[in-house]
Amino acid sequence: MRRPLAVVVLNVYHNRRRDADILTLAKLNHSTTRELRAYGSRGSYFASGADVQADALMSGRRPVEEPATWGIDADENRGTLAIKDGRETIASAQGNYAGFHTEFARAVRGDGPGPVPATEGIRTLEVLDAARRSALENAVIAL
Numbered sequence: 783m784r785r786p787l788a789v790v791v792l793n794v795y796h797n798r799r800r801d802a803d804i805l806t807l808a809k810l811n812h813s814t815t816r817e818l819r820a821y822g823s824r825g826s827y828f829a830s831g832a833d834v835q836a837d838a839l840m841s842g843r844r845p846v847e848e849p850a851t852w853g854i855d856a857d858e859n860r861g862t863l864a865i866k867d868g869r870e871t872i873a874s875a876q877g878n879y880a881g882f883h884t885e886f887a888r889a890v891r892g893d894g895p896g897p898v899p900a901t902e903g904i905r906t907l908e909v910l911d912a913a914r915r916s917a918l919e920n921a922v923i924a925l
Contacts (some may be wrong), residue, residue, distance in 0.1 A: 831859030835877045845880035853877025
């Protein structure tokens with residue numbers, strides 16, 4: 783059995799109600815599967831499937847060749863919103879790696895801001911470092 787390279791669990795509590803958003807990510811070598819879960823006091827959201835953009839790129843397809851359909855998840859991968867009054871499936875927004883790279887190139891040329899503020903990049907590095915430390919130490923790393 784292969785071990786995940788990293789498992790990240792984030793717990794974010796809001797207000798005194800202790801609503802919890804939990805993100806769990808496990809990435810195996812050569813795997814593009816993903817699972818998303820969010821829990822709150824009024825319901826939850828769950829989606830699983832594959833990273834359709836990564837799958838497309840690995841098969842040789844490019845976003846510039848199919849902009850209208852690029853990054854659209856299959857219907858069977860729609861997420862489920864579950865609340866007190868029932869359940870509803872929800873399509874994901876169209877993914878757009880190409881837009882990120884276009885904005886990055888624009889910023890490098892000095893024609894606009896970067897697509898991600900530096901503070902968010904730093905926070906991402908902190909989370910990745912915590913995931914690495916957690917895997918190495920077999921411990922929960924608080925952020």
